[in-house]
Amino acid sequence: MSKLKRAAVLPLVLLMLLLPCKAVFADEAPYRSYTYDRFHNAVPSPNGYLPGAQLFGSDLGVGDLNNPNDLFVDKERNELYIVDTGNKRIVVVDEDYKLVRVITEFDNDGEVVTLNVPIGIFVDKDGTMYITDQAEQGDGRVLISDKDLKIRNIFGKPQSDLITGNFVYKPSKIVVDRYGKIYIQATDVTQGLFCLTPEGKFLNYFGSNKVEMDARKLILQLWRKILPRQAAQSIINFIPIEYSNVYIDDKGFIYATAAASTTYEYQVMSLNPLGSDVLRWKRLDWFEGSNFKDIYVDEYGFITAVDQTRGKVFQVEPDDGTMMFTFGGIGSMTGLFTKPVAIEGFNGKLLVLDSEKRAITEFKLTTFGKAVRDAQVLYMEGRYVESIEPWLEVVKRNANYLFAYVGLGKAYYQLEDYQTAMKYFKLGYNKEYYSEALREYSLIAMRSNFGYIVLGIGLFIALIIVIRTLRRKRVLIKLGGAV
Numbered sequence: 001m002s003k004l005k006r007a008a009v010l011p012l013v014l015l016m017l018l019l020p021c022k023a024v025f026a027d028e029a030p031y032r033s034y035t036y037d038r039f040h041n042a043v044p045s046p047n048g049y050l051p052g053a054q055l056f057g058s059d060l061g062v063g064d065l066n067n068p069n070d071l072f073v074d075k076e077r078n079e080l081y082i083v084d085t086g087n088k089r090i091v092v093v094d095e096d097y098k099l100v101r102v103i104t105e106f107d108n109d110g111e112v113v114t115l116n117v118p119i120g121i122f123v124d125k126d127g128t129m130y131i132t133d134q135a136e137q138g139d140g141r142v143l144i145s146d147k148d149l150k151i152r153n154i155f156g157k158p159q160s161d162l163i164t165g166n167f168v169y170k171p172s173k174i175v176v177d178r179y180g181k182i183y184i185q186a187t188d189v190t191q192g193l194f195c196l197t198p199e200g201k202f203l204n205y206f207g208s209n210k211v212e213m214d215a216r217k218l219i220l221q222l223w224r225k226i227l228p229r230q231a232a233q234s235i236i237n238f239i240p241i242e243y244s245n246v247y248i249d250d251k252g253f254i255y256a257t258a259a260a261s262t263t264y265e266y267q268v269m270s271l272n273p274l275g276s277d278v279l280r281w282k283r284l285d286w287f288e289g290s291n292f293k294d295i296y297v298d299e300y301g302f303i304t305a306v307d308q309t310r311g312k313v314f315q316v317e318p319d320d321g322t323m324m325f326t327f328g329g330i331g332s333m334t335g336l337f338t339k340p341v342a343i344e345g346f347n348g349k350l351l352v353l354d355s356e357k358r359a360i361t362e363f364k365l366t367t368f369g370k371a372v373r374d375a376q377v378l379y380m381e382g383r384y385v386e387s388i389e390p391w392l393e394v395v396k397r398n399a400n401y402l403f404a405y406v407g408l409g410k411a412y413y414q415l416e417d418y419q420t421a422m423k424y425f426k427l428g429y430n431k432e433y434y435s436e437a438l439r440e441y442s443l444i445a446m447r448s449n450f451g452y453i454v455l456g457i458g459l460f461i462a463l464i465i466v467i468r469t470l471r472r473k474r475v476l477i478k479l480g481g482a483v
Helices: 003-024 215-226 367-380 384-397 402-414 418-427 431-448 450-482
Strands: 034-036 042-044 049-056 070-074 079-084 089-093 099-103 105-108 111-114 117-123 129-134 141-145 151-155 171-176 182-186 193-196 202-206 243-248 254-258 268-271 292-297 303-307 312-316 323-328 340-346 349-354 359-365
Touching: 034 323, 034 402, 049 323, 070 117, 070 340, 070 349, 079 117, 089 117, 105 151, 129 171, 141 171, 171 243, 182 243, 243 292, 254 292, 303 340, 323 367, 359 367, 367 384, 367 402, 384 402, 402 418, 402 431, 418 431
Parallel strands: 117 171, 292 340
Antiparallel strands: 034 042, 049 359, 070 079, 079 089, 089 099, 105 111, 117 129, 129 141, 141 151, 171 182, 182 193, 193 202, 243 254, 254 268, 292 303, 303 312, 312 323, 340 349, 349 359
16 A cells, blocks of 8 residues: 555544544543442442533623523523623523523613622512612612513512611522512521512511531530520520522422531421421431532422532432432533532523633433433332333443432332332342331231231140140149159
């Protein structure tokens, strides 16, 4: 072969070698996903989500974003709202990320109202917008506008004897329930969320967070009770931790994340209408070292939280908080973050907003992630038989994924095949569920063999009676012989 032909063939050979490699590594990401083994150690796991597009302001047709702080998805119109704080505007795009409009001012009976420091937004089903707008100095406010940008109401710091006069009101994130009650998470507020009437009047503090107690705090509290009053006053008071964000799901349940935590007991909460936390799980391994900045709950109840400290996104199932997927990290590559501040679900994808990158990263489910979610959804819908095949597919893909074994165990438990359920609970190292299945299996075994058990007990009692009778006869014979 001549040198000229070799020169022509070599690029083609290299191209053929490179094309298969691209297909092989299509599921790679700039981070490593993991789950936990039976010893609560992190072990590698296939990716549940992979990064897709990274969207900057220029991609949306609005120029650079500047310190964006919040995302909101209007499900009625399938639109995404981006709170572009530094530019004092709200950017609205459609499902294809095409620009719908940019909101910078409102009409208040002929008077133009502009945004100061917009932080959070909530959009009701009829298009009504609720915007938290902080001030450069002093108290912030909440703007309520209809879809045509006509102001319906503006109210500042709530008025109540429970709120001190020197308190600087910094409303941050906001949600509204189906009855029109407004819940506001504000900076430097430890009493809970502000709960307001639709007109903005203060009702109460909602969902006051717990005081986290560790050994040091317990000892100091003990000293406060022992020491004289004057000395006790010099010991610091312990106050509840404040919230960092708030979210309301389709069922009206309010979820909140804590701004800071030392014991990680109350980082994620689900608040019922009375303001009480109703999550059945609390301290989890994946909480450790986390500072959750935002939370999203989808239509099936799966909880996804973004940790600003490590740049991680965690997705858990709602029943006992078992971690399904984790992804992300700190870095500059697509799929990594520098300062994640918000998360939302949009058209089957997860969107994470990074205020320092000034970009939104889109994450899509992998085939592995879809198999896990499909199996769990089928189980939650009561389709236990149908959930078995997807769970088995998950096990084929990752034999170390304990969540799949527990899922199989739960499915067989509901089908009353307790022996098979015990097998999978054992493989999933779940002692609690294994004990429940064992108890049910034992009860069935006793019921099915009840006749034999009764017969055995009867024969045993009869045998004892015969033995005692024979012993008495022997004693009487011995006594008669002695006489």
